[in-house]
Amino acid sequence: MYNRKAFFIVFFFLLTAVSTRLHAQYTFIPSDTTFVIDNIHISGNKHTKNNIILREIELKKGDTVTLHPLLRKIQKSRQNLINRSLFNTVEITPKRHDYNKVDLYVTVTERWYIWPFPIFTYADRNFNVWWESKDFSRVNYGVNLNIFNFRGRMETLNIILQGGYDKMLRLDWKIPYINKEQKWGLELAAGMTYNHETDYILDKNVPVFYHEDKAYTKKWYAGSITATYRPRYYFTHRFTLGFDHYNYADTLFKLNPDFAYSHFIFSFLSLEYNFKYDFRDYAPYPLKGFYAEADVKQEGLGILSKDVSLFRLFLVFDQYIPISKRWYFAYSLAAQIIPNKYQPYFIENGLGYYPMAIRGYQLYVVRGDWTGQFRSNIKFAILPKKTYFLSFIKTEKFNRFLFGLYANLFFDGAYVASRTPHADGSFLNNNFLYGTGVGLDFVTFYDMVLRAEYVINRNHEQHFFISFVAPI
DSSP states (O other): OHHHHHHHHHHHHHHHHHHHHHHHHHTSOOTTOEEEEEEEEEESOSSSOHHHHHHHOSOOTTOEEEHHHHHHHHHHHHHHHHTTTOEEEEEEEEEEETTTEEEEEEEEEEOOOEEEEEEEEESSSSHHHHHHHOOGGGEEEEEEEEEEEETTTTEEEEEEEEEESSEEEEEEEEESOOSTTSOEEEEEEEEEEEESEEEEEEETTEEEEEEOSSSOSEEEEEEEEEEEEOOSSSEEEEEEEEEEEEEEOTHHHHHOTTSSSSSSEEEEEEEEEEEEEEEESSTTSOSSEEEEEEEEEEEOOSSSOSSOOEEEEEEEEEEEEEOSSSEEEEEEEEEEEOOOSOOOTTTOOEETSTTOOOTTOTTOOEEOSEEEEEEEEEEEEEEEEEEEEOTTOOOTTTSEEEEEEEEEEEEEEEEEEOSSOOTTOOOSTTSEEEEEEEEEEEEETTTEEEEEEEEEETTOOEEEEEESSOOO
């Protein structure tokens, strides 16, 4: 019996000594130890080209880096790849050899990239506006074909064929990289839309529509070419030259003389510059990091039409702050400035049109020269975002199921300044507007988010809204 005890005591001390030595060798590495990236091995990418993956990895073969920057760059590289929406899972494992040499093993699980989404939508500004009437004659149908990671080069090809209430034909092709250094990209877009009804004026901040059964009140043709420049991982610049052609029913001018310019058929060019700085942990539903965007657009260059001339400046800053293990806070500051003294109705913008919107006023439109908004929410992770493995599904493109459930309390505010009084009964301009309430956010795989929110606004109106993007 004593021999058995002695054996276990000796075995315990030997095991402890070996474990301590291994722990010291591989865990307690001095922070100033220098490592050299020897090789980067990629697996799991049956469709995606290697250079697309290597572009997102913040370490290159031959790089020299100390311990903490190595671990930080590995984590950021994984985040970069996840935010490209190409993979369900990404793992980057460093393996040390020859004392200071490190190989990186990148293992990805690719998504399903071809999605022919059926179109069954509403002809209103958003789902909540349509839900007020539940008018199924205002429904559009067709197919929206999305091919993500087209040709394995992270390209996106989108084709829309829509019938029903409104007719639409559209083609978008986004090519992220067209040069060897993978910094410059190209985006091409063209399309046409025919509408049976068009809003021509506001009545107490609610759009009023003119409808024709046998004719279209608006025909819109548009095209654009965009050059993109992404010199680093988190910065993106976009330069866009656009073309628009509008053909409106002349009745709209009889109903509202300020609807457009002196005629109802016109074409114009536009120039736009957009800058984004995206440092979020998970772009579809971020919990940590920040996002900044600036957009400058001039509609009308005095070439095709001298009537159209509208300048817009849009700014936004979002920040996401973890408070504790399950509590999170986020806020967003945004502003839109339109300095033009005269803005015809068809091109005027403000609160209620993307990207300016606050919870509680989804059913209204507030047009003006200057719009400022603040959005905030504090959330609790009922079920923290986690990937579950579904063994009964054989294909790896669908057997990893992401799910998270978050409860949130929110407060949004906005102010829309208008230099000219509105004769249409608009009562929300030049007033501080706010909405507050509670909601549930469902986060699931393939970047899908579903929000259900109960909100009360400044006018003491209570609503229940459904939305399909992250709140901030």
